[in-house]
Amino acid sequence: MRTRPSFINDEAIASAVATHWLPEIAEVDYLPWGFGAHHWRVAGGDKTLFVTLDQLAPRHTAASLEAAYAGAAALAAGGLDMVCAPSPARPGRFTIDVGPGVLSVTPWLDGRSPTEAEARAPQHVREVIAALVALHRTAPPDGLPCWVPRVGPGFADELRARTAQPWTSGPLAEEARGALASHHDAIKRWTGRYVELADIAHSHRDLWVPTHGEPHNDNQVMVARGLKLVDWESLALAPRERDYSDLLDTGEADGLAPDPAMVELFALDWRLSEIAEYALWFTTPHTGTDDDRIALEGLYEELSDATD
Numbered sequence: 001m002r003t004r005p006s007f008i009n010d011e012a013i014a015s016a017v018a019t020h021w022l023p024e025i026a027e028v029d030y031l032p033w034g035f036g037a038h039h040w041r042v043a044g045g046d047k048t049l050f051v052t053l054d055q056l057a058p059r060h061t062a063a064s065l066e067a068a069y070a071g072a073a074a075l076a077a078g079g080l081d082m083v084c085a086p087s088p089a090r091p092g093r094f095t096i097d098v099g100p101g102v103l104s105v106t107p108w109l110d111g112r113s114p115t116e117a118e119a120r121a122p123q124h125v126r127e128v129i130a131a132l133v134a135l136h137r138t139a140p141p142d143g144l145p146c147w148v149p150r151v152g153p154g155f156a157d158e159l160r161a162r163t164a165q166p167w168t169s170g171p172l173a174e175e176a177r178g179a180l181a182s183h184h185d186a187i188k189r190w191t192g193r194y195v196e197l198a199d200i201a202h203s204h205r206d207l208w209v210p211t212h213g214e215p216h217n218d219n220q221v222m223v224a225r226g227l228k229l230v231d232w233e234s235l236a237l238a239p240r241e242r243d244y245s246d247l248l249d250t251g252e253a254d255g256l257a258p259d260p261a262m263v264e265l266f267a268l269d270w271r272l273s274e275i276a277e278y279a280l281w282f283t284t285p286h287t288g289t290d291d292d293r294i295a296l297e298g299l300y301e302e303l304s305d306a307t308d
Contacts, residue, residue: 082134150269
């Protein structure tokens with residue numbers, strides 16, 4: 001997130017990291033990176049850690065997030081070198097409850113994420129595909145979460161009811177409400193198709209594989225030894241097409257042979273889950289920060305294909 005959280009300070013983060021991962025801390029720096037979670041760089045002695053604070057609802061419970069990170073650690077221990085896995089805390093868990101969220105850490109990577117243009121370069125796409133093929137061929141660790149639909153059959157009608165009255169939660173609330181209300185028919189159409197496709201996916205559970213969930217360029221880090229995939233909070237058993245959304249329009253993914261229905265399912269999975277999260281965002285108190293404006297832009301982007 002671009003904006004520091006108001007509900008926890010650097011001292012509380014340092015204290016939790018010192019207690020559970022790194023006793024001697026010399027530096028704590030907030031990182032205005034990404035969108036959805038808060039991040040810090042914490043250093044002490046000869047170690048540097050990348051610290052993530054996830055707020056659970058609506059994407060996770062404490063148990064599902066712990067299972068995802070434990071699964072990533074198991075994949076790395078089993079030989080998948082491209083997995084940048086969380087480091088275990090002293091109690092043997094990978095997540096620590098700090099009140100307003102759940103904390104996890106990974107080793108700091110000396111590298112950088114590719115730009116969108118770099119991520120579309122043929123050689124890079126082939127490297128990503130090789131990493132995903134290796135992931136999808138790996139036996140799933142015990143306890144790995146399973147993908148479930150992010151919204152139910154009644155989502156569109158529930159959203160229509162919520163947008164029937166003015167929203168007063170912040171400066172962008174009414175604009176967001178108006179955008180959602182004006183796209184009710186499209187959201188209802190998308191939801192109906194999504195439920196239909198999700199039923200098809202669940203009828204073929206025997207074909208599901210471990211999937212990252214969001215292997216886009218922001219969750220890739222290029223290091224000296226090659227490609228690393230980070231941010232494994234969405235790790236789950238699912239159809240392999242869940243990981244293909246950013247690959248299929250590059251012209252380098254001919255060998256993947258995806259099922260078009262599953263490609264459509266996970267395009268809708270992304271769109272509808274984003275719409276649901278933005279609806280929640282703008283019905284809760286907000287002040288118009290940079291993150292709020294990025295969220296509003298994201299909402300408009302997901303609604304922009306209403307003729308699809």
